[in-house]
Amino acid sequence: xxxxxxxxxxxxxxxxxxxxxxxxxxxxxxxxxxxxxxxxxxxxxxxxxxxxxxxxxxxxxxxxxxxxxxxxxxxxxxxxxxxxxxxxxxxxxxxxxxxxxxxxxxxxxxxxx
Amino acid sequence: xxxxxxxxxxxxxxxxxxxxxxxxxxxxxxxxxxxxxxxxxxxxxxxxxxxxxxxxxxxxxxxxxxxxxxxxxxxxxxxxxxxxxxxxxxxxxxxxxxxxxxxxxxxxxxxxxx
Numbered sequence: 001x002x003x004x005x006x007x008x009x010x011x012x013x014x015x016x017x018x019x020x021x022x023x024x025x026x027x028x029x030x031x032x033x034x035x036x037x038x039x040x041x042x043x044x045x046x047x048x049x050x051x052x053x054x055x056x057x058x059x060x061x062x063x064x065x066x067x068x069x070x071x072x073x074x075x076x077x078x079x080x081x082x083x084x085x086x087x088x089x090x091x092x093x094x095x096x097x098x099x100x101x102x103x104x105x106x107x108x109x110x111x112x113x
Numbered sequence: 114x115x116x117x118x119x120x121x122x123x124x125x126x127x128x129x130x131x132x133x134x135x136x137x138x139x140x141x142x143x144x145x146x147x148x149x150x151x152x153x154x155x156x157x158x159x160x161x162x163x164x165x166x167x168x169x170x171x172x173x174x175x176x177x178x179x180x181x182x183x184x185x186x187x188x189x190x191x192x193x194x195x196x197x198x199x200x201x202x203x204x205x206x207x208x209x210x211x212x213x214x215x216x217x218x219x220x221x222x223x224x225x226x227x
Contacts, residue, residue, distance in 0.1 A: 004156070031213065033213065033214075033215075035215075035217075042217055042218075042219050042220065043203065043215075043217035043220075044217075045214045045215060045216070048213045048214065050213075055213060056213050056214050058214070090156060090157065092157075101159050101162065102159070102215065103159075104149075104156035104157040104158070105156050106154070106155060106156045107156060
């Protein structure tokens with residue numbers, strides 16, 4: 001069974017631009033969560049999608065948004081990029097979550113210049 | 114609100130010696146607790162989880178953790194460290210109201226010397 005895949009793996013953008021990251025969950029998984037990992041703030045929950053609906057949201061500004069498609073693939077978008085958005089963005093999928101194991105992808109490393 | 118505190122940011126051990134990574138939690142409810150490991154340039158992998166069944170939880174790669182409610186602790190141990198155990202370890206609690214949301218500790222970097 002293929003694991004969680006994230007594309008692209010590395011991305012370099014400049015301030016003010018926007019970016020879209022993609023996550024393909026494990027086949028059969030319907031829950032997709034996104035996390036931001038930085039040296040200063042550690043791992044922080046962004047949001048979670050289940051059956052194309054945002055089910056949970058963390059404490060991030062509205063510049064961070066996401067969506068989920070009918071095949072459970074998910075995208076997250078960051079608009080008006082700031083230097084502080086440089087981070088590793090991790091996607092995790094689970095069958096239905098609710099304390100099920102979350103399987104993490106390798107992440108997308110975003111650098112904002 | 115739920116939170117976890119990892120008491121050591123770095124732990125160094127020699128290969129073949131025991132590993133102890135400490136974690137204390139804060140929760141108003143009976144928590145679900147996890148340990149995840151992150152190897153360099155790789156995603157997070159679940160080592161083990163506690164969800165109110167047995168207090169001693171066995172995980173992969175010889176790791177185990179004991180849930181101690183009286184001490185609000187969930188320390189991770191391994192009897193004998195291997196070089197391949199060198200990685201970052203995260204103690205995690207799930208949010209009581211939104212169990213899909215994981216709350217991560219700040220991480221403990223484990224170094225293993227030959």
